[in-house]
Each structure stands twice: as structure tokens, then as C-alpha cells.
Amino acid sequence: MTILDPSTRSTAQQIREALATLRAADLPTHGGRTLSYVYDSGIAEADAIGREAVAAFGATNGLDPTAFPSLTAMETDLVGIARELLHGPEASVGVATSGGTESLILAVLAARESRPDVEAPRLVAPSTVHAAIHKAGHLLGVALDLVPVVPGSYRADPAAMASAITDDTVLVVASAPSYAHGVVDPVEPVAAAAAQRGVRCHVDACIGGWVLPFLDGVSPWDFAVPGVTSVSVDLHKYAYAPKGVSLLLHRDPDLRRGHFFAAADWPGYTVLNTTLQSTKSGGPLAAAWAVVHAIGLDRYAELAVVARAATQEVADAVAAIDGLEVVVPPDSTLLALRTDGSCDVFTIADEMKDRGWLVQPQMGFAGEAATLHLSLCAATAPGVPDLVADLAAATGQARGRGPVQVDPxxxxxxxxxxxxxxxxxxxxxxxxxxxxxxxxxxxxxxxxxxxxxxxxxxxxxxxxxxxxxxxxxxxxx
Ligand SMILES: Cc1ncc(COP(=O)(O)O)c(C=O)c1O
Known part of the structure; x- marks a missing residue:
């Protein structure tokens, strides 16, 4: 669809109107009713300073840290903040990437590169691990040994994972929490099993890494756990930064080296990359830096507690909705819901959409029925009574219709x-x-x-x- 004629210039007003028309077809990014893809702190000043930073740094280039030292300074500062949050030791280091997927690809790459002795590298992960790990394995030629999670708890099975480690395993992965079910894997025994075999252990905290540090009662999952060698945490999720920034931290610089890249053997400039991208806009990084400081760790703690309480409130309320149930009590701010078979989640998702909410259908997996995913953020909290009322009404409608019949x-x-x-x-x-x-x-x-x-x-x-x-x-x- 072309809504502006590219052969001649458009006025700023025309462009603004066209952009507004395009955006009008999108889901809302703010307001707390889009329960996946976007995260809203509800703090307008933090959003505003983030937008300013994107604009100010959009044309800078992270390709060369000596040309744009501002970007290295902000990256190092953010990594330092994350290191404190994640109990990283003094020697720990990190990089800013474009998102969770890139952080995971780099964790797998570094692990693979550290084991040139292994001809056919493999990684061990729970079956619930985020699909970005599948992508990393696919791109990097690292085969996946996916280990079924413990039935009912949906958490990794440490003994089964330990048994899955072979001489060709270059990495073991755990989630804190998993996206689909919102539960934290037992990182301690998983990391111990990896360490015992001399294998790296990555914790995918892309979605939970900026929430779990502020919650009580979470089983240990970060660098405080011996054997955890790297942790990923996305700033564009629960740090409420605009899209395009995740952090990957390693316990020490040696562990990071494998995802650095240098190419001097060509006629141009020496390419030196810490991440997958070469030229990369400084906009997202500057925005994340601005938002993290605009919110501050004390307020992140409040936002995490608010989002967690909202999640718990929804979970408790779902127990009273006929036909709907929580799949497993959540450890963080994510919920998976399923039906009792009297209706299906897909109709509920449609009904919720009609009521102005995005709840994300997750297809059936490993013999378990399809579910609905809800990521709750701070801005959703004031709307929880409406959310619960709409979930009840949507489920009632879905029960009236009965399950969708697929022609056998x-x-x-x-x-x-x-x-x-x-x-x-x-x-x-x-x-x-x-x-x-x-x-x-x-x-x-x-x-x-x-x-x-x-x-x-x-x-x-x-x-x-x-x-x-x-x-x-x-x-x-
Ligand atoms: C646990 C986990 N890991 C990785 C990712 C991938 O992150 P991204 O979409 O930023 O690439 C997500 C995204 O939701 C996630 O929840």
C-alpha cells in the first residue's frame, strides 16, 4: 500500500497524517490493554524522554565506538546497572543487543565458539524454552536437545536435563520465567548439572529480568547461582524502554569473546562487532538509557510489585470464572489460561478483542490444550477489574457457543x-x-x-x- 506519492516530496503535514492513518490500524502500545508485544509503565514523562532520546541519537552509529563514545558510555552504564540487579560478579561484562532473540543467538554463538573441539555442537533446554533458542540453533548449526518439563509444574526437570548433557553439549539453557507459562525453572540444579560437566549455562531472563529482582520468594535464578555463565534481560520489555534493546551479560570477559567478530582481511575498514549488527542506530540504546534513569530502580521496584499484584489478582479472579482456569500459578507477571473444554480459548480471544483487549492465543503443545497468554504490565493494574469482568463475559459468550468444531x-x-x-x-x-x-x-x-x-x-x-x-x-x- 502506498499512501503517499514517492515521485515528489510530501509536506510534513501530509506525512504526519499518513503516519497517523497507518498507526490507526495498529494495536495500542499504551493503556495496558495489549497483553503481549508491548509494555507500558504508565509513566508519561519516562515515555517522553525515551522518545526524545530516540530522536536525538537515531542517526548515530554503534559501528564504531571511537566515533560515537556516547553509545559505549550508555551501554556500559546500563550493563553496570543490570550487573547490580542480577548479582553479577565484579568481572562480569555485557553488551546491548537489538532484542531478546539477538541476545540468545549471541549466547549460543559464544558457547559454540568456545568449543572448537566439538564437531556437531548441541544445546540442552527445557521444552518450554523460548522459540528464539530454536532460531539460534537453526542459524548456528547447534542441535537442540529439548527435555520435557515436569508435568503440572511446567518447570525444567533438572535430572532429565542432566542426563541429556553429552560430550557435544556446548550450552544448557533455563528460563526465568518461561514465556508460555510464566514460571521460573529450577536454575540452581540445572546450572549445577551444567557446571559439573564443564558446560555453560545461560538463563533466559529476557522477559523477567527486570521484574524478578524486585519480587520476594523467587527461587534463585541469576548470577548468584554458581554455574550460571550468562543472563539475558530485555530492556524493551519490563524496563519499559522503546523497542530495540536487550542486554546480554556474561560472568567474565572470556565467556563473551566468542560472539565478538573482527574482519581485517578486506580493503575497507576493519570490521569490529560485539553483536550481530554492524551499523546500528544509537536511538534505541539512548532511549533505554534515558528511560532507565527516568524511572530509576526504586520506581522499577514499585512497578514490578504493582504488575505482580495485578497478575495475582487476575489469577485469583479467574478461579471464579466458570470454564476458565490458570494453567499453573505464575512466578512473575505472565499468565497462561486454559478452558475446561466447555469452550475454547480462541473464541475467548476474539471476544476479548471485541472488548478492546489483546490476549494472545498459544497453540496446544505436547498433548496439552491451547492456552491464552497475558503479560501484565504496570499500566494494566488499574484496569484489572475491567479485565476480569471482560474475561468472565468473554468466557460466558464462548461457553454459549461451545468449542469451535474442526471438521475431523x-x-x-x-x-x-x-x-x-x-x-x-x-x-x-x-x-x-x-x-x-x-x-x-x-x-x-x-x-x-x-x-x-x-x-x-x-x-x-x-x-x-x-x-x-x-x-x-x-x-x-
Ligand atoms: C523468555 C523470552 N526469551 C526471548 C524472547 C525473545 O525476545 P525478542 O522478541 O525481544 O526477540 C522473549 C520474548 O517474549 C521471551 O519472553
Whole structure:
């Protein structure tokens, strides 16, 4: 869609209007009703100074720290703050990355590079580990040994993880907390098992690392735990910074070296990178630095407690909603909800959307039914009574409709399809069957997604990946 003519200049006013039109189709980033993707502190001054910093540093380039020392100064300051929060020892070091996925890729890269003796490197992680670890393994040629979590607790099984470690294991991963269920893995025994085999242990605290340090009663999960070699924490999540910044901390500089990159053997400047990006805008880093100082650790502590209390309040209230339940008591500010089978989560998600909330459907996994994901932030807290009332009403509506029925023949057929190498025409046909087909191979996303989601849920994960990749492909043609 082109809404401005690129052959001639547009006025600032036209551009503002076009941007406003584009944004109007998006989910709200503020107000606390979008319960995934975005995080709102509710502190307008912090947002304002973050925007100012993005604007002021957007054109700076983190490619060369000697040209833009401001960026190194801010990065080092943020790493120092995180080190205090995460009980990092004096020797610990870190980098700022573009997000959680990049932090995890770098943790896997550094681990792989530290073991040139291993020909076919592998990593051990609980089955609930974030998919970004799958991506890291895929990109870096590190095979994943995913170990089922303990049934009912949804936390890593340390003994099973210990048994999964082999001579080829270069990294063990745990989550604090996991995205899908919001529970903290037992990091102590997992890290001990890794250390015993001389293997690194990364804690993915991308979503919890700026919340858990302020909560009581959380089992140890950071550098205070012996054997934890690196921790990732995203500033663009619960540090409430604009998008584009995560931190990856290592217990000592040696552990970090493997993700540094240098290339002098070409005719241009010597490329020296600490992260995946080479040229990188200083905007997100400066914004994160500004927001972290605008909020301050004392207020982060308050925000974390507020978001945690809101999460608990929702969890308690869900217990009184017929047909809906919490999958596992949460350790942090994330909730997974499921139904008792009298309705399905996909209809509830649609009903919530009609009421102005985004709750994120999570497909069934390992024999467990689909769930709804809610990440609660500080700005959601004042709206908890409305959230609970709307969840009750949405579940009531969904129960009235009953579970979405997927044609059993269609579900059986989906199980037979080999998702590898499906051509475009077949994918178009499958998307049409799934209710996503549009004119001339385009994609239309229906307003109500329950039927589509139920069908996707019935499809094996590999087919779901192929179909949704086809959707993405068609949306971006
Ligand atoms: C635990 C965890 N790890 C990694 C990620 C990936 O982070 P990003 O989306 O910033 O790449 C997320 C995102 O939600 C997460 O929750």
C-alpha cells in the first residue's frame, strides 16, 4: 500500500497524517490493554524522554565506538546497572543487543565458539524454552536437545536435563520465567548439572529480568547461582524502554569473546562487532538509557510489585470464572489460561478483542490444550477489574457457543500433509481452506480468528509453520 506519492516530496503535514492513518490500524502500545508485544509503565514523562532520546541519537552509529563514545558510555552504564540487579560478579561484562532473540543467538554463538573441539555442537533446554533458542540453533548449526518439563509444574526437570548433557553439549539453557507459562525453572540444579560437566549455562531472563529482582520468594535464578555463565534481560520489555534493546551479560570477559567478530582481511575498514549488527542506530540504546534513569530502580521496584499484584489478582479472579482456569500459578507477571473444554480459548480471544483487549492465543503443545497468554504490565493494574469482568463475559459468550468444531476429516488430512516443499499453489489452496485465502493468492485475516486458529491448532507444528510462513510471505509481497 502506498499512501503517499514517492515521485515528489510530501509536506510534513501530509506525512504526519499518513503516519497517523497507518498507526490507526495498529494495536495500542499504551493503556495496558495489549497483553503481549508491548509494555507500558504508565509513566508519561519516562515515555517522553525515551522518545526524545530516540530522536536525538537515531542517526548515530554503534559501528564504531571511537566515533560515537556516547553509545559505549550508555551501554556500559546500563550493563553496570543490570550487573547490580542480577548479582553479577565484579568481572562480569555485557553488551546491548537489538532484542531478546539477538541476545540468545549471541549466547549460543559464544558457547559454540568456545568449543572448537566439538564437531556437531548441541544445546540442552527445557521444552518450554523460548522459540528464539530454536532460531539460534537453526542459524548456528547447534542441535537442540529439548527435555520435557515436569508435568503440572511446567518447570525444567533438572535430572532429565542432566542426563541429556553429552560430550557435544556446548550450552544448557533455563528460563526465568518461561514465556508460555510464566514460571521460573529450577536454575540452581540445572546450572549445577551444567557446571559439573564443564558446560555453560545461560538463563533466559529476557522477559523477567527486570521484574524478578524486585519480587520476594523467587527461587534463585541469576548470577548468584554458581554455574550460571550468562543472563539475558530485555530492556524493551519490563524496563519499559522503546523497542530495540536487550542486554546480554556474561560472568567474565572470556565467556563473551566468542560472539565478538573482527574482519581485517578486506580493503575497507576493519570490521569490529560485539553483536550481530554492524551499523546500528544509537536511538534505541539512548532511549533505554534515558528511560532507565527516568524511572530509576526504586520506581522499577514499585512497578514490578504493582504488575505482580495485578497478575495475582487476575489469577485469583479467574478461579471464579466458570470454564476458565490458570494453567499453573505464575512466578512473575505472565499468565497462561486454559478452558475446561466447555469452550475454547480462541473464541475467548476474539471476544476479548471485541472488548478492546489483546490476549494472545498459544497453540496446544505436547498433548496439552491451547492456552491464552497475558503479560501484565504496570499500566494494566488499574484496569484489572475491567479485565476480569471482560474475561468472565468473554468466557460466558464462548461457553454459549461451545468449542469451535474442526471438521475431523480436515484435521486428519492435515496430519497427512508433508509440509516440506509445498509449492505456492498448494499453499494458496491450504490457506483458502484455513479461511485465510484472498483474491489472487493474497491473504485476508478475518476479524474473528477462532475458526482459523482452531484449524491451525489441529495442524501439526511443522504444517502450521509452513502455513503461517506462507501468510507472512503473502502479506509482505
Ligand atoms: C523468555 C523470552 N526469551 C526471548 C524472547 C525473545 O525476545 P525478542 O522478541 O525481544 O526477540 C522473549 C520474548 O517474549 C521471551 O519472553
Amino acid at each position: 476429516q480436515l484435521a486428519a488430512a492435515a496430519g497427512q500433509i508433508d509440509p516440506s516443499g509445498l509449492d505456492d499453489a498448494t499453499l494458496d489452496g491450504l490457506l483458502a481452506i484455513a479461511g485465510l485465502g484472498g483474491e489472487g493468492g493474497a491473504v485476508t485475516l478475518p476479524d474473528r480468528m477462532a475458526e482459523v486458529n482452531a484449524l491451525l491448532d489441529a495442524a501439526p507444528p511443522r504444517l502450521r509453520e509452513a502455513l503461517l510462513t506462507a501468510v507472512l510471505d503473502r502479506l509482505t509481497r
